[in-house]
Amino acid sequence: MTGFLILIALVIGVGAIIQLVRLNEVASELSTGREQEEIGESENNILALTWPIFMVAFLGFMFWMMAKYGYGGLGPSASAHGVELDWVLQMNYWIIIPVAVICNVLLAYFAYKYRYSKDRKAAYFLHSSKLEMLWTAVPAVVLAVIIFMGLKTWRDIMIDSPNEGQPTIVEVYAKQFGWNFRLSGENNKLGQADYKLIGPATDFVDINGAKKHSNGNPLGIVTMDFIYAKYADIDNSLETVNKQLEEAKGATGEYWESEEIIDKLLTKKSNLELQKSRIKAGLELSLLDSTSNLGSDDIFLDEDLYLVVNRPVSFQFRSRDVIHSAWFPHFRAQMNCTPGTPTYFTFTPIYTTAEMRTKPEVQAHYKEINTIHNERLKSLGEEEEVVEMNFILLCNKICGAGHYNMQKNIVVVTEEEYEKWYECIDFKEANPTQPRLDVNGNPAVYEGWRSDSDESLVNHTNMATGKES
Amino acid sequence: MSVGHAEAHAHHHKESFISKYIFSMDHKMIAKQYLITAIVMGIVGITLSALFRLKLGWPDTQFGILEALLGSDAAPEGVLDTNWYLWLVTMHGTIMVFFVLTGGLSGTFSNLLIPLQIGARDMASGLLNMISYWMFFLSCVLMLSSLFIQTGPASAGWTIYPPLSVLESLQPGSGLGMTLWLLSMTIFVASSLLGSINYIVTILNLRTKGMSMTRLPLTIWTFLVTAVVGLLSFPVLVSAVVLLLMDRGLDTSFYLSEITVGADALAQTGGSPVLFEHLFWFLGHPEVYIVLLPSLGIASEVISTSSRKPIFGYRAMIGSIFSIGFLSFIVWAHHMFVTGMSPFLGSLFTFTTLLIAIPSAVKVFNYLTTLWKGNIIYTPAMMFSMGLISTFITGGITGILLADSSLDISKHDTYFVVGHFHVVMGMSAILAMFAGIYHWFPKMYGRMMNRKLGYIHFWITIICGYGVFMPMHFTGEGGLPRRYYENTNFPMFDHFMDLNVLISIFAIVGVLAQIIFFWNFFYSAYRGPKASQNPWKANSLEWTTPVEHVHGNWPGALPEVHRWPYDYSKPGWDVDFVPQNIPLRPDEEEH
Incomplete structure (x- = not known):
C-alpha cells in the first residue's frame, strides 16, 4: 500500500514538474534576458517575505520535533560518568540553541526588513573594530566555558574514573558480526x-x-x-x-x-x-x-553480560578482524575495538536493569514502543511480543554486511543476583578445556567481591619505596 | 598594424572542435567541463542516496523499482541486499565529497573566476589546467566504472578504514572495487594538486595592474587558501592510499595486525588501523574546509552584490579565512576521540577544534551585519547564499557538541554526526554551488537561467535539506548508529520509525526536485534568453568582459583596477555600484 502511494506521489510529482517545465518553455520564448535579470519590487517583496515565513515554519518544525522526539528514548544515564556528561550536554544545549535561534531569526528579520527599495540606499558600512572585537571576544569567552566544562568531564571519564574503586575486569572481543565477552574469573585478572x-x-x-x-x-x-x-x-x-x-x-x-x-x-x-x-x-x-x-580461569561468554550495580567495570576491547565500536548508549560509553591494539574504557552502572525499567519516563516510553513495535509485527503477520527496556551493546563502526545487527544485552543486577548468575553459567559449553576450578582445585563458586583485596587499576603504593603514596 | 596582426592571429587560431570543446586549455571551457562532470557525478551521488533512503524509510516494503533498476542481485524481490546498501552509502559519500563538492566546486569556480576576477588572460599554465581536468575526468570514469563490477564497488564507508578495506574475504567490495577506488582517488589527488598549484601561481603572479592583494574579491582569497590547504593535505591521502595498496597487494602490514579470517591467522602483525585514521583525517578534516571555504567565498560575493552593500569587515573576513585554513590542519583527531588514543590528545584536539568556532562565528556575524541596512535584491543566487548562512549557523552550532571529546563519546558515529556534517558541509556547500551557478551562469553561457524555476528549486531544496538532516539529530540523540542497513532489529529505536519515513520522503522529493535545476540549467544553456554584460550590476572584473567568450578574456588591453570590489552604494555616487576598473574621482578616497 505504501509503495503504491509513493508511486502515485512520484507520478504526480513528475507530471507536475513536466507541466511546470512546459509552462516555463512557453514563457521563456516570450522573455528576454532583461526580464530574468531585473526583479520587480513587488516580486522582491514576496521573496523577502518568504524568509520570515520559512523561519517560523523551520523553528516550529524544530520545536515540534523537540517536543515529540526530544526524549531520545535512552532515559537518564545509567552510568555514573554519564550523569555528568548529560549535564554538560544540557548546558551546551542551553548555550547553542538560543544562539542558533537568534542568528536564524536575525537572518530572516534582516531579509525582510532590508528588502530592496528604490528610495533607499544601503549603508556604506565597512567595518567596526568595536563590533568585530565584540564578536570575537564573546564567542571566545563562551567557548572557554564550554572547553573548560568539556575537558573537566573528559578528564573525569578518561583519567580519573578508571583509577577509583576496585573495578571488575571484562573483555569485549568483537568480530564480524557479534560480541564475545571474557570474564576475568576468580582472580579478576585477564x-x-x-x-x-x-x-x-x-x-x-x-x-x-x-x-x-x-x-x-x-x-x-x-x-x-x-x-x-x-x-x-x-x-x-x-x-x-x-x-x-x-x-x-x-x-x-x-x-x-x-x-x-x-x-x-x-x-x-x-x-x-x-x-x-x-x-x-x-x-x-x-x-x-x-x-x-x-x-x-577466564570465562568465555557468548550471551548476555551481567554487571553489578554501583561497581565500576573496566573493559578491555579487542577485535578479531576489522574495526568495530562498542557502543553502550544507555551508559554513554563508547570505545573502538581495533585489531592489534587493545583499548580500554571504565564506567560504573548506577541502576540495575529492574530499577531502570520502573522509572516513569522509561515506562511511558516503552508503552509507546510496544504499541509501535507490535503494530509493525501485526502488519508483517508476526506474533505480538512484549518489549522491555534492556541495556544494550551495539556496533557503531562500519564493519561489513552484518554491521546493523551486532547486539548483546547488558544486564545490571545486584551482587546477590550476580553471584547466582556466575555460578549458573554453562561453562562446559564455554571453555571446555578447563573444568571451572578455583585455585584450590575445587569447583568455582563465586564468593562475592573479596574484601581483602582493595586493588584499583592504579597501584597507590610507591613501588620504589614500598610506601603508600 | 597591430590590430591587423591581432585579427590575423585570431583567425589563424580558429580552433577545431576538439581543441575548443574537448582538449581545451581555456580556463572558461575547463570550468564548464568541471561543472558538467560534477553535475553528472552529482546526479549519480544523490540518486544513490534516494535508493538507500527507500530501504531506511520503509524497511518492510518491497520496492520493485530497486530490483528493476539495480538487478535481482542487488534487490532480490525488491529488498535491498546488505552489501549493496553499504556500497550505496560508501559511493554516495565518496562521490559527493570528492567529486561534486571538491572537484566540482573548486574546479568550476576557481577555474572560472580566478583569471576573470584578477584580470588575467588565462591560468598561469593552460596545459596543466587541461591535464588537471582530464585526470579528474579519468578518476570519475574509474570511480563510476567500479559501480558495474560483479563484486561491487568500495563499500567500507567513504573513510575506507582498514582492515575492512583491505580484506576482500571480509567485505566483497574490498576486492577490485576498492582497488578502483584507490586508483581513482590517487588520480583525483594528482588532478587536485595540479589545479591547486595553478591557482596559487595564478593568483600570486597574474593579477592585473592595480589589483593588490587587498583589492581581491573574497572569492579569490578563499580559492587561494583552499588551494594551499589542498596542496598540503592531499598528498597525505596519497601516502595513506599507497600504504593501503601495499597492505592489499604486497602483504605489508602498515595497518594490519593480529587479524583472524575464519580460523586463519593472518601473518601480518605490528601495524595499526589507527595510523590510517590519522593519515586519512589529516586530509579528511582539511577536506571539509576545502569544500567549505570556496562556498563561503561565493556566498560573500553574492551577498555583498545582492545587498548592494560592501561586505562587512573585509579584513576580518580574510583573517578568518586564514585562521580557518590554519586551524583545519590541527583538528583532525576529533574524528578519533573514541579510538582509544591518549586522553591528553583528546583534550588538545577538543581545544583546537572549538577554536575554529571563533573565526566561524566572526564570519556569520559579518554576514548578518552585511545584510543589516542593506538593500537586498533576491536573485536566485542570493536566495541560495542566504540559505547557506542559515545552514552554516544551524549546522555549525551542533559541531560544538561533537568537538567536545566528552560529549562525542555519546554522539560519535550516530546519526547526530550525519545530520551535523550534512547540514554544515553538505547543504552549505551545495547551496553555495547552486548560488555560484545561478550567479555566474550568464558569465559561463552568456544566457540567463529562468529565475522563477530558480526560486522553486531553492525552496524545495532547502526545505527538503533541513527536512532530511534536522530529524537525524534527534535519532542520533536517541543513540541510533549510522550506516545501519535497517533499524528494526532494535525495538528501542522503533519510535523513530515515522521520523525515518519523514526523512526518506524529504530526501526523495529533494532529489527529484533537482530535475527542475537540471532542466533549467541545460535548457537555459542552449535556449535561455541572452544575458547582458553585467546582469547583477556587480563590481568585480569578470563583468567587464564581453558576453561572448573570447580567448584571453578581454578583447583589448587588460583592465586596470582602481578600487576594491565592494564599492556598493558608495556615498557620492548616484549609481549603487562602482566597478573595480572605474578610476577614483579626484576627491574620492578608497574605502
Whole structure:
C-alpha cells in the first residue's frame, strides 16, 4: 500500500514538474534576458517575505520535533560518568540553541526588513573594530566555558574514573558480526590472549599426554592447553597437505599436478610450519612462567553480560578482524575495538536493569514502543511480543554486511543476583578445556567481591619505596 | 598594424572542435567541463542516496523499482541486499565529497573566476589546467566504472578504514572495487594538486595592474587558501592510499595486525588501523574546509552584490579565512576521540577544534551585519547564499557538541554526526554551488537561467535539506548508529520509525526536485534568453568582459583596477555600484 502511494506521489510529482517545465518553455520564448535579470519590487517583496515565513515554519518544525522526539528514548544515564556528561550536554544545549535561534531569526528579520527599495540606499558600512572585537571576544569567552566544562568531564571519564574503586575486569572481543565477552574469573585478572591461538574445535593431547577437546578458543586465550590444541590443529592441516602432496606425485616421484596447485600446497605447508614455530617461540617458550596461568580461569561468554550495580567495570576491547565500536548508549560509553591494539574504557552502572525499567519516563516510553513495535509485527503477520527496556551493546563502526545487527544485552543486577548468575553459567559449553576450578582445585563458586583485596587499576603504593603514596 | 596582426592571429587560431570543446586549455571551457562532470557525478551521488533512503524509510516494503533498476542481485524481490546498501552509502559519500563538492566546486569556480576576477588572460599554465581536468575526468570514469563490477564497488564507508578495506574475504567490495577506488582517488589527488598549484601561481603572479592583494574579491582569497590547504593535505591521502595498496597487494602490514579470517591467522602483525585514521583525517578534516571555504567565498560575493552593500569587515573576513585554513590542519583527531588514543590528545584536539568556532562565528556575524541596512535584491543566487548562512549557523552550532571529546563519546558515529556534517558541509556547500551557478551562469553561457524555476528549486531544496538532516539529530540523540542497513532489529529505536519515513520522503522529493535545476540549467544553456554584460550590476572584473567568450578574456588591453570590489552604494555616487576598473574621482578616497 505504501509503495503504491509513493508511486502515485512520484507520478504526480513528475507530471507536475513536466507541466511546470512546459509552462516555463512557453514563457521563456516570450522573455528576454532583461526580464530574468531585473526583479520587480513587488516580486522582491514576496521573496523577502518568504524568509520570515520559512523561519517560523523551520523553528516550529524544530520545536515540534523537540517536543515529540526530544526524549531520545535512552532515559537518564545509567552510568555514573554519564550523569555528568548529560549535564554538560544540557548546558551546551542551553548555550547553542538560543544562539542558533537568534542568528536564524536575525537572518530572516534582516531579509525582510532590508528588502530592496528604490528610495533607499544601503549603508556604506565597512567595518567596526568595536563590533568585530565584540564578536570575537564573546564567542571566545563562551567557548572557554564550554572547553573548560568539556575537558573537566573528559578528564573525569578518561583519567580519573578508571583509577577509583576496585573495578571488575571484562573483555569485549568483537568480530564480524557479534560480541564475545571474557570474564576475568576468580582472580579478576585477564590472562594473555593471542590471535594465533584461535582455531577450529579440535581434539588434542595436552602437555601431560591426556586426551582433551578444545572448543577452538574463540578469544585466543593463552594457556598451555590452548597452545597444544593449536598445535594439534596445525598438525591436522599439515597432515592433509602432506597427503595431498603425496597424492600429487606420480610413480616417478615427480608432481603430475599443475605447478600452480603444487605451489599453493607448498606455500600452505610452509605457512603452517611457520605458524607453528611462531607459536612455539612467541608463546610457549616465552610464556612458560606463571603469567600464562592468569588465563586459565577466564570465562568465555557468548550471551548476555551481567554487571553489578554501583561497581565500576573496566573493559578491555579487542577485535578479531576489522574495526568495530562498542557502543553502550544507555551508559554513554563508547570505545573502538581495533585489531592489534587493545583499548580500554571504565564506567560504573548506577541502576540495575529492574530499577531502570520502573522509572516513569522509561515506562511511558516503552508503552509507546510496544504499541509501535507490535503494530509493525501485526502488519508483517508476526506474533505480538512484549518489549522491555534492556541495556544494550551495539556496533557503531562500519564493519561489513552484518554491521546493523551486532547486539548483546547488558544486564545490571545486584551482587546477590550476580553471584547466582556466575555460578549458573554453562561453562562446559564455554571453555571446555578447563573444568571451572578455583585455585584450590575445587569447583568455582563465586564468593562475592573479596574484601581483602582493595586493588584499583592504579597501584597507590610507591613501588620504589614500598610506601603508600 | 597591430590590430591587423591581432585579427590575423585570431583567425589563424580558429580552433577545431576538439581543441575548443574537448582538449581545451581555456580556463572558461575547463570550468564548464568541471561543472558538467560534477553535475553528472552529482546526479549519480544523490540518486544513490534516494535508493538507500527507500530501504531506511520503509524497511518492510518491497520496492520493485530497486530490483528493476539495480538487478535481482542487488534487490532480490525488491529488498535491498546488505552489501549493496553499504556500497550505496560508501559511493554516495565518496562521490559527493570528492567529486561534486571538491572537484566540482573548486574546479568550476576557481577555474572560472580566478583569471576573470584578477584580470588575467588565462591560468598561469593552460596545459596543466587541461591535464588537471582530464585526470579528474579519468578518476570519475574509474570511480563510476567500479559501480558495474560483479563484486561491487568500495563499500567500507567513504573513510575506507582498514582492515575492512583491505580484506576482500571480509567485505566483497574490498576486492577490485576498492582497488578502483584507490586508483581513482590517487588520480583525483594528482588532478587536485595540479589545479591547486595553478591557482596559487595564478593568483600570486597574474593579477592585473592595480589589483593588490587587498583589492581581491573574497572569492579569490578563499580559492587561494583552499588551494594551499589542498596542496598540503592531499598528498597525505596519497601516502595513506599507497600504504593501503601495499597492505592489499604486497602483504605489508602498515595497518594490519593480529587479524583472524575464519580460523586463519593472518601473518601480518605490528601495524595499526589507527595510523590510517590519522593519515586519512589529516586530509579528511582539511577536506571539509576545502569544500567549505570556496562556498563561503561565493556566498560573500553574492551577498555583498545582492545587498548592494560592501561586505562587512573585509579584513576580518580574510583573517578568518586564514585562521580557518590554519586551524583545519590541527583538528583532525576529533574524528578519533573514541579510538582509544591518549586522553591528553583528546583534550588538545577538543581545544583546537572549538577554536575554529571563533573565526566561524566572526564570519556569520559579518554576514548578518552585511545584510543589516542593506538593500537586498533576491536573485536566485542570493536566495541560495542566504540559505547557506542559515545552514552554516544551524549546522555549525551542533559541531560544538561533537568537538567536545566528552560529549562525542555519546554522539560519535550516530546519526547526530550525519545530520551535523550534512547540514554544515553538505547543504552549505551545495547551496553555495547552486548560488555560484545561478550567479555566474550568464558569465559561463552568456544566457540567463529562468529565475522563477530558480526560486522553486531553492525552496524545495532547502526545505527538503533541513527536512532530511534536522530529524537525524534527534535519532542520533536517541543513540541510533549510522550506516545501519535497517533499524528494526532494535525495538528501542522503533519510535523513530515515522521520523525515518519523514526523512526518506524529504530526501526523495529533494532529489527529484533537482530535475527542475537540471532542466533549467541545460535548457537555459542552449535556449535561455541572452544575458547582458553585467546582469547583477556587480563590481568585480569578470563583468567587464564581453558576453561572448573570447580567448584571453578581454578583447583589448587588460583592465586596470582602481578600487576594491565592494564599492556598493558608495556615498557620492548616484549609481549603487562602482566597478573595480572605474578610476577614483579626484576627491574620492578608497574605502
